[in-house]
Amino acid sequence: MTPAPPLSVVGIGADGWDGLPAASQRVLRAAEVLIGGARQLALLPGACPGERVPWPSPLRPAVPGLLAAHAGRRIAVLASGDPMFYGIGRTLGEVTDAPLEVLPHPSSVSYACARLGWPVEETEVVTLVGRPAENLAGALYDGRRLLVLSAGAGTPSQVAGLLCDHGFGPTRMRILEQLGGDRERVVEGTAATWDRMPEADPLHVIALDCVREPGARRLGLVPGLPDDAYEHDGQLTKRHVRAATLAALGPAPGELLWDVGGGSGSIAIEWLRAHRSCRAVSIERDAVRAERIGRNARSLGVPGLRVVTGPAPDALEGLPTPDAVFIGGGLTAPGLLDACWAALPPGGRIVANTVTLESEALLADRYRCHGGELVRLAVAHAVPVGGFTGWRQAMPVTQWAAVKPADSEAGRCFT
Numbered sequence: 001m002t003p004a005p006p007l008s009v010v011g012i013g014a015d016g017w018d019g020l021p022a023a024s025q026r027v028l029r030a031a032e033v034l035i036g037g038a039r040q041l042a043l044l045p046g047a048c049p050g051e052r053v054p055w056p057s058p059l060r061p062a063v064p065g066l067l068a069a070h071a072g073r074r075i076a077v078l079a080s081g082d083p084m085f086y087g088i089g090r091t092l093g094e095v096t097d098a099p100l101e102v103l104p105h106p107s108s109v110s111y112a113c114a115r116l117g118w119p120v121e122e123t124e125v126v127t128l129v130g131r132p133a134e135n136l137a138g139a140l141y142d143g144r145r146l147l148v149l150s151a152g153a154g155t156p157s158q159v160a161g162l163l164c165d166h167g168f169g170p171t172r173m174r175i176l177e178q179l180g181g182d183r184e185r186v187v188e189g190t191a192a193t194w195d196r197m198p199e200a201d202p203l204h205v206i207a208l209d210c211v212r213e214p215g216a217r218r219l220g221l222v223p224g225l226p227d228d229a230y231e232h233d234g235q236l237t238k239r240h241v242r243a244a245t246l247a248a249l250g251p252a253p254g255e256l257l258w259d260v261g262g263g264s265g266s267i268a269i270e271w272l273r274a275h276r277s278c279r280a281v282s283i284e285r286d287a288v289r290a291e292r293i294g295r296n297a298r299s300l301g302v303p304g305l306r307v308v309t310g311p312a313p314d315a316l317e318g319l320p321t322p323d324a325v326f327i328g329g330g331l332t333a334p335g336l337l338d339a340c341w342a343a344l345p346p347g348g349r350i351v352a353n354t355v356t357l358e359s360e361a362l363l364a365d366r367y368r369c370h371g372g373e374l375v376r377l378a379v380a381h382a383v384p385v386g387g388f389t390g391w392r393q394a395m396p397v398t399q400w401a402a403v404k405p406a407d408s409e410a411g412r413c414f415t
Helices: 022-030 061-068 088-095 108-118 133-139 157-167 189-194 239-249 265-274 287-299 337-344 356-371
Strands: 007-012 032-036 051-054 076-078 099-104 125-129 145-149 172-177 185-190 204-209 257-259 279-284 307-309 324-327 349-354 373-377 381-387 388-393 397-402
Touching: 007 022, 007 088, 007 397, 022 099, 051 373, 061 088, 076 088, 088 099, 108 145, 108 172, 108 204, 125 133, 133 287, 157 172, 157 189, 157 204, 185 189, 239 265, 239 324, 239 349, 239 373, 239 397, 257 265, 257 337, 265 279, 265 287, 279 287, 287 307, 324 337, 337 349, 337 356, 349 356, 356 373, 356 397
Parallel strands: 007 076, 007 099, 032 051, 032 076, 125 145, 257 279, 257 324, 279 307, 324 349
Antiparallel strands: 145 204, 172 185, 172 204, 349 397, 373 397, 381 388
16 A cells, blocks of 8 residues: 655745745645645745635644545645744644644744844743733743744734733834745834834734843742732632642643632632643532633633632542642532542542631541651741831641652552
8 A cells, every 4th residue: 555645734934935945845846735824825926826725714633534635635834934833734644644744934032132142042932822811921031032923913912912911011022924935024122112012913922031120020930929929819829838838749741730729719810830841620519719720820821720619529520630730729528638638640649728617637547548748837927016126926727748659559549
């Protein structure tokens, strides 16, 4: 049986056909089917005789059927710049088993860094293509250089508004349009004055030299954000205990957290801020608090936090398997601790905090059954006492942290 031809994925830039290397041109000339966006297909000359098929919208669910409709033919898919850098190449690799032949073109990021004189390896990239603008908030730090992959002509105004809302109004914004093409242009301003700028060309990259306004709130990278960074009604794991809790949970790239009894969402939010590939589900029974968790997540740059409204353990049904579970509330709910432990795979971690004697007794029992660590966290704050200063002790927090053993029988409770 003759093997199926590979699926060719060809990167093309604003410089069009003339900017392609000879190898890419040969593949496009030989293709029987040319698939791409309308703008990309329009860049090809008549020397490419293949059938031209524009992508439908939405794109991703249509890919398998579209490829199946042209099975056995030589297919070339057009991509903007480097197909494997936030491009169609990743999607194709995930939805088809066909071998890929990828011929990249310089990405918009490479072009932008070349124009700006920025080292590519030191420049953080945030994409807003198909993603909420709030994703940018988690990357805003004074003095940082960012490149933002834009979703269209309206993105610069969205970005400018978000920067101003987060105290970064003085940030220098440069819009690099039609990079590599004849109509290449740079439009420059600041976030605070961007409302007076003309609308950008749809094909552009946004360069940001981040500048924080004097007095604007500063957020750090490590867990333990200031308590006033969160909107809350008192149901908040306080800063110092939160930092210790995240240390016990130990987030790592790509891992999924269940935050049970989300409150204000602070544990799940700071788990997600640890790495852009981390994932989290916050489970909160109170609908008002669940909405507040969503607002906090968007404000702090992790709008991808999934919020499930309902009481645990019932609300845990059907959730994807977690790598770690944090229980910050509802420990006395019948079956909750056991359901969370059962949901963890071998090597999964569980951390539970409490301030009540009743819940503490449950944690002591699980410590006896499963081992791990049982610690008490006590924090005191200096406060005025008349004309002097004294210590005010916060309620101590009992914390149990454990790792589920590979042997499912190990540590089983018999009570």
